[in-house]
Amino acid sequence: MKPVLFVLLSLLAAPLGRAAYEEKDPPKQLNLEDKPPAGVRQLPPRAGTNEDRYPYYGNVPEGMVPFHTIEPYYRYWTTRLPFRGPGRDYPDPPDLKSLKVGLLSPPSYGPEGARGARTKKGVELAFAEANAARKPGELPFEIVAREDSPQWGSAANIAVDFADNEVLGILGTIDGDATHVALRVTLKTETYIINTSDPDPTLTETQIPWLTRILPDQRQESFLLAEVAVRERGCKRIAIFRESSRPGRVGVMHFVNFIRRLGCPPVQHLLFKPGDTDIRMQIQAIKAADVDAVFFCGQPEDIGRFAAQFRQAGIKAQFFGFDRLEEDSFRQGAGSAAEGTTIAYYYDPNRTDKPWLDFAARYEKRYGEKPDSYAAYGYDGARLMIQAIEHAGPNRWRVRDYLANLDSYDGVTGHMVFDGRWDNIAPMVMGEFHQGAWHFRPAPPMRQEERPTITQR
Amino acid sequence: MKTKLLSEKWWMTLLTAAGLLSAVNVFADPPAANPSPASALPFPLIERFENYTEKDGLPAHKAHAVLKASDGRLWVGTYNGLLVRAQDGTYHRYGPEDGLSHKMVMCLVEDPQTGDIWAGTMRGLNRVSGGRITAYYQTDSGLPNNVVYGVGIREDVLWVATAAGAGALNLKTGSWKIYDHNNSIMHEPWCYSIACAKDVVYIGVWGGGIVEHDPKLGTFKEYRDPDGDFQYILVPDSGPINDITSWVAWDDGVLWQATYFGLARYDGARWRTWVAAKSPLASDFVNFVWSHRHVGWVGTDRGVSVTDGSTWVNYLVGEHGEGLMEIHRPNQPVEKRTMTTALPNSFVLGIYVDDDDVWFATSNGLSHGVFAPHSKPATVAEAR
Incomplete structure (x- = not known):
């Protein structure tokens, strides 16, 4: 090696040995175990970081995560934010009566x-x-x-x-x-x-x-319903019929994203107002779209009424919805149209454990x-x-x-x-309405796709 | 030939040693006895902190906001009342018994034309004029909601950021306008902060990023997190760092966005974003930012970061309460110093900065940052 070149390389190596900004230690964990809690999917090592502590994005499989083929610049939610303010040593309030x-x-x-x-x-x-x-x-x-x-x-x-x-x-x-x-x-x-x-x-x-x-939350419900509708039942043409409100908007948000990632973007996304009785235009649009599934989001009494109208109009699509369709007002409004409706639910209310x-x-x-x-x-x-x-x-x-x-x-x-x-x-459960009653079963196991190739930035 | 080979080996050994020594020197912490002069930095360094806590007469542990008025008096919004500190160091507290609408004072602004102080509280807005308080509530005025997180004044209009929209009170006519999801671009009306710029007003919206409003044209423009998801930053420096804005500040063409996901800056042409794990930013949990001459003074849950976008100085509190200063210069090793004094608490909720000094509202008291000797810019252009 030429001496001059070596001099240059040696001198250049020195400042490069240290980053311009000192990398800080990761935030201190708060009494946490080394692995995610039992019953929750263990994350495979993620490219670029070994600090993941908690399941990411509502515990949904990797393939359902937005932009999952790209390693983003920075991820949140894999550790918990601490509260660094004071107060823990403040004296108890005086003269407490309750x-x-x-x-x-x-x-x-x-x-x-x-x-x-x-x-x-x-x-x-x-x-x-x-x-x-x-x-x-x-x-x-x-x-x-x-x-x-x-x-x-x-x-x-x-x-x-x-x-x-x-x-x-x-x-x-x-x-x-x-x-x-x-x-x-x-x-x-x-x-x-x-x-x-x-x-x-x-x-x-x-x-x-x-x-x-x-x-x-509805992110987890949405994933399960998308999984059952698309992968288990083979539905390809799914319509969204939701309440025109903030709960309706944010409620279906993840279901729409998940079915899109499963290759079945919604063929219709229609709205109704609470209490609506005349939905002929929406029915016409859904019939024209030749759907094989309808995903409802709204109050169960509205959905029950609409389900009955859909069936009367000859729509044979399968019905899906969130947990609150379990309430009696849905079945009362839907009548026989409730048959076969599928929901995600929090737990099996028919279970017999002692607590x-x-x-x-x-x-x-x-x-x-x-x-x-x-x-x-x-x-x-x-x-x-x-x-x-x-x-x-x-x-x-x-x-x-x-x-x-x-x-x-x-x-x-x-x-x-x-x-x-x-x-x-x-883990949540799935509910299906058959012969006048809800029947619950464990949610299908999450399919752990192979981790896609990560594009490093 | 042999001589030449020996010579080359000798050179290589010597130069390798020189390179290693050079590397070792760079890795070593700089000697504390030889600190860089403050004048070498693009903003003043804090030399010491003078702290004021409940023991010194503060009516609560927690101070949310601090403001030095044009008459030199210091106003402090605390968890338990509005405090004014005269230049002789004496305090006077205004509480609900004096007409203050609620004891928790969240934000402050001075009307430059009248010297009136406007204080937003957890239940109502207050004008302090000549020692007299006038309270405004959502039930007896055009205040959109009683919870007032931010206030700002531009020309003759007082702007408020509330839990249910932004309000604009015309100080000449007394008329109100409310801006929310019904008549503006914001899709949800949860407003957190106001920054009045030269021609426009910036509204920090919880979940809606930053809304820019041009009062003359009546137009609205939104700045949103371009990746549209809260759980990551897909690409840095591409827009607001997150849609959940905790504070906005503007001065001399530079807009700063504080979030609980990091910090962002917009100079009218380019966005910059910072997260703690990949930059000198003290913490991602940013409560507040004050903009002064292109420099952001950033209040986090882990101390204060000061930056012009390339040079950073952090003021942290050590495990034993000692003050720690970190100076991060571009392409230079971090310089760490232990200070003789420290912030009273690292959870910083409010900041006031001018050319003379800096004040911090923290979760455990008020702090006065005394600058090391520095040359003050004579003009704004010089400050640039």
């Missing part, structure tokens, strides 16, 4: 009112049981209950009211928009939310480290009715919040640490597994 928890419910007169009432019953049962078990001298738990109103931003004002009442945590609510605006406030007031009933996939995408959602049967019996004894998923998740959410307060004491930041560090929880609804966004990604 341990307050806020409960945000949808307006009782609105479309989600009945579901909110059932959630509240589950919450109240949990609080009644917890207070009955309190020892002498221990402070009782208290629910600070507030109803939302159908006005943008109302939930923000209620979340401020909760802060004024010095609640230690918040439960609720069903509406995605209301939960979003409440979360924005609680990020500032530093109060943890356990959401028990909002399936909006975007809720946890904000990655705010002040919320856990204990029910699987579920005991809870159902206690609930039925108190309220004279069987619990549904809203009541059950309300109960589980309240139990989890109570457990966190019992463990952490009357300190919002320690309550947050307890909840945000949970990887799993066993409730009456079953075994929950929380991912990097604090979403429950426990």
Whole structure:
């Protein structure tokens, strides 16, 4: 080697030995195990990183992830954001008379009112049981209950009211928009939310480290329904028929993406307004598209009515929908048209394990009715919040640490597994309506495609 | 021939040693006793922090916003009231008992024409004028929602970012306009921040990126995360880093976007984006950014980052509460210094900067950053 060339190479090598910017250590993990929790898909090593801690993108298979053939510049959600602020060592509030928890419910007169009432019953049962078990001298738990109103931003004002009442945590609510605006406030007031009933996939995408959602979201439901419709049933021409609203828009978002990735983009995407009775134009369009499946998203009473009209019009397509078609109003509206309808659901409500049967019996004894998923998740959410307060004491930041560090929880609804966004990604079930009743079965196993070739940037 | 070979070997040995020594020298931490002069940086360095906590009279641990008014008084929005600090260091607190609409003060702006202070709270908007407070609520004014996260003033119009849309109060006529998903480009009306620029107003929208509004033309333009998904950045420097905007700031043609997914900057022609794992940014969780002469002062949950887009200085808090300074220059090794003082807390919620000094609102008190001696730009052009 020529001496001069060697000099140049030697001198050039020196600065190249160190990056212009020092690479920082990855964020410290918070009491986490080395592997994803049991029951959840183990991620294969991802090109370019070995830091993945949690299943990515709602635990859906790699092939369903957007741009899955490209390694993006940077991925979120594979680790949990910490909360680095102070508060854990703050003294307990003086003169406490009770341990307050806020409960945000949808307006009782609105479309989600009945579901909110059932959630509240589950919450109240949990609080009644917890207070009955309190020892002498221990402070009782208290629910600070507030109803939302159908006005943008109302939930923000209620979340401020909760802060004024010095609640230690918040439960609720069903509406995605209301939960979003409440979360924005609680990020500032530093109060943890356990959401028990909002399936909006975007809720946890904000990655705010002040919320856990204990029910699987519509991203997971959408994947299972797409899997069954396209791969299991062989449907190729799928129509979307959804409510013209934010829940309708974000509800079908992932189903549309998943069937597109499976090679079957929707052949129709039509809207209706809640309460619509005349859908002749939509029926005409769906008939003209010669569909073999219809995916519904909306209130079950609307969907039931539409399903009946579709069948009367001679549409023979298979019907698919989200969990709430399990409610009686769907079958009542649909009549015989409900036959064969397929839904994704959170758990098998006909199961016979002791925790579920005991809870159902206690609930039925108190309220004279069987619990549904809203009541059950309300109960589980309240139990989890109570457990966190019992463990952490009357300190919002320690309550947050307890909840945000949970990887799993066993409730009456079953075994929950929380991912990097604090979403429950426990396996769901499929429900099919046959001969007047819903029949549930485990969801089909996820197909783990081979990892595609990654384009490195 | 033999002599020549020996000579070449000797040269190679000598030069290899020189190269290795050079490499070792670069890898070594720079000596603390020989810090680079502050004047070598494109913005002033903080020499020390002077902290004020509850022990010093702050009415709460948490300060959300800080603003130095044109009369020199310092206004602080805290978790428990609005605080004003006179130049002699005495404090006066305004609370709900004084007419303040709510104790939690989230944002502040001064009307440059009148000297009035506008304070957004968790329940209503307030004007402090001559020591008197006038409160505005969604039920008795055109305020879109009681939760006011951001305020800004441009010409005669006060802009507010609320939980249910942006509001514009004409300070001459007292009339309000509301901008939300019904009459603007924003698809959801969850507004978080206002930045008033020369000709336009920028609205930071939670889930909607940044909305640019031209009041004269009445037009709206959206800046959205180009990959359209929250779970990754597909390509860097391609647009807003995420659609969930936590704060926006503008000064002298440069727009900054704070998000809980990192930081972005737009100079009117090109976007730049930064995440902590791939840049000197202290943390992806960015609460706030203040723009001053092309420099972004970035409040994160892990301290403060200061950058002009290429040079960075981070002010962090060590495990034992000590102040840590990191200076990142392009293509140079990181220079780390231990400071004699530190921020009172690394969770930074609000910042005020001018040519003289800097103030930080943190989750555990207020902090005054005293600059090391630096030459102040005489003109804006010089500052560039």
